[in-house]
Amino acid sequence: MMYPYQINTIEQYYQDYKHSIEEPELFWANIANHFLWHKKWDEVLEWNFTEPRVEWFKGARLNITENCIDRHLDSIGNQPAIIWEPNDPQDSSRIITYNQLYNQVCRVSQVLTNLGVKKGDRVCIYMGMVPELAFAVLACARIGAIHSVIFGGFSAQSIADRLADAQAEFIITCDGAYRGAKDIPLKSVIDDALTGNTTVKKVLVYTRTRIPVSMINGRDVWWEDEMEHAELNNAVHFQATSMDAEDPLFILYTSGSTGKPKGVVHTQAGYMLWANYTFINVFQYKPGQIHFCTADIGWITGHSYVLYGPLSAGATTVMFEGVPTWPDAGRFWDIVDKYNVNILYTAPTAIRSLMGFGLAPLQGKDLSSLNVLGSVGEPINIEAWQWFNKNIGKGNCPIVDTWWQTETGGIMISNLAGVTPHKPAYATLPLPGVLPVLVDEQGKELQGNSVNGNLCIKQSWPATIRTTYRDHERCRTNYFAAYPNKYFTGDGAMRDELGNYRITGRVDDVLNVSGHRIGTAEVENAINMHSGVVESAVVGYPHDIKGQGIYAYVILEDKGHEAELMRQNIIQTVVRIIGPIAKPDKIQFVSGLPKTRSGKIMRRILRKIAEGETSNLGDTTTLLDPGVVDEIKDGAKLV
């Protein structure tokens, strides 16, 4: 498959960029013509960012899986679609060709249909990184069910909240999942999440680890049994459901500055185009290349660049079940060597953690197949960039620093590998279709270059967030109300003299811990659930490997408790309520929090103390009790 809309030169980038902004309808219609439709659109684009209302390819009908699978079968049916690397390198890998992927997805579609799943139903998927996860996601898309994938590191309580919010009636899970030396009992977590739940009708369980599980009669069924019973018409075919371009494709929950995660909704056609277009252009994918994105499918990066982007392009995508440091810190390099990976897309936190192991894990690993490196999830610091460039890319591979979000569906600001220049720590230039602006606190647009402000997007791109599930008002207030007619990203950025963007990090109360978004309010709510806690305040602080660590200031009801025990108990509570990914790194017990006279916590002061700053705390005279700051400063030295 060739890509007529792949940008090959910097001149073409500028030309396409200009065209995409001036005539978005024409620009995207030209690209959309290269996809498979049941019916073409009546209108390319209708949008306003006040309601907000965003509709791309209105009136068109399609199925995304026909674009990801069926249309490749004649030309590359025997090419690997997915190369699966197991957690344990001693176990055998699996290679799934496009033909096999088609058969599997059809069969799982039949299984889901037999279980009663229909178009529009929400299916919650809580699985490890096994190929069956990919089959499950694609089968949902094939029958038109809305998938909501939940990362394996979330707790039963988090799952229960998401099930309730999505009103999900179906779950697909595994008995357990392998992650490094750990064996995570997924089904048992699901059982806990389902205590008292009356909406879930069926739980489909794939066998991976053979850990004993409890199967509830009538509700829980085995994947393997159902697959055996799934009778397909004509043996292998399952007719893809015809979807409206604006029907929801998936919900993905993500943290914001309020306590409750929100269900970001993406729709069929716009998301498909964006995942495909950004994949082909940013990574400069060439047919036959091997693409390895290390993200879990539980995050948006996995949705767009393990599955939908690569598969829609007929690429070969590597899916890795394990972790970069087990059984040793050479795991990524073994995979690159073993499969001759051409494109490696990973996160700064992984790079920093691997840097800590020195160069020994690279010994004897042939990385010469690599052409392109990519980074996502958080700002990449210069040291990590240099290390990646020198030791992994051997100075020969362009590095794409890709800025985007769950809400944007795909990459928004990035250099195009080898086509537009990279610049360490800069995401650089917007992709065609993306019109970024920087605004000051008052919402005034900052003109010219060499400026610093809040990053907004001024025009709709095909994968604009459509809504937050069952709560459109929340979508409006969260993203479209801060600055009129603009989508507000929650990130701060600067623009250099050449128009390159450098993302400086979140400007709201959202932390970025190892590339995972966690709301401070969410962690505070979890800590406050502990019966011994009166109040808490959570801030981020710089962490060498995670990027940001979680620092919690906690007021206890009874100061007589043993501090270490309380600390452990509070951590356990957070793990129970949210999951291990939100564990506080530091907990400081305090007798009060710095508050203004109106009762607002002065987080600015707490952030500075957490960062180790003791002198320059700014104006503290407006505080209700300025004395509390000294106590907190003294206490911080002991944490």
Ligand code: WTA
């Ligand atoms: C941050 C992940 C700097 C940013 C795809 C954003 C980045 C949040 C970059 C979204 C980057 C992502 N440089 N910061 N290249 N990429 N971020 O929704 O703060 O999990 O708002 O999507 O990650 O995280 P999310």
